[in-house]
Amino acid sequence: MLDEPDLAPGLGWYLDAFAELASCRSLAMSAIGPIPWTALDSYARRHGIAGEAFETFVLLIAALDAAWLAHIEEGRS
16 A cells, blocks of 8 residues: 555554454445444454443444545545
8 A cells, every 4th residue: 555654553453453344344236335333343252352442443443434435435426
């Protein structure tokens, strides 16, 4: 990636999680859906993410997902 941003230490893990979770989104009638909450919950359980860390995880992954979906939609316009 040419425009890859510099991330604070520890944040790269969230990008890796986002990349893995992206495979869980629904694709129907050429519409790309968001990553399901159930996928986030399952991923967090597997990796021992709970409590406030889970809330942060969901918030950051959802923000990444919303930005990615907006980027895809811009490309379709």
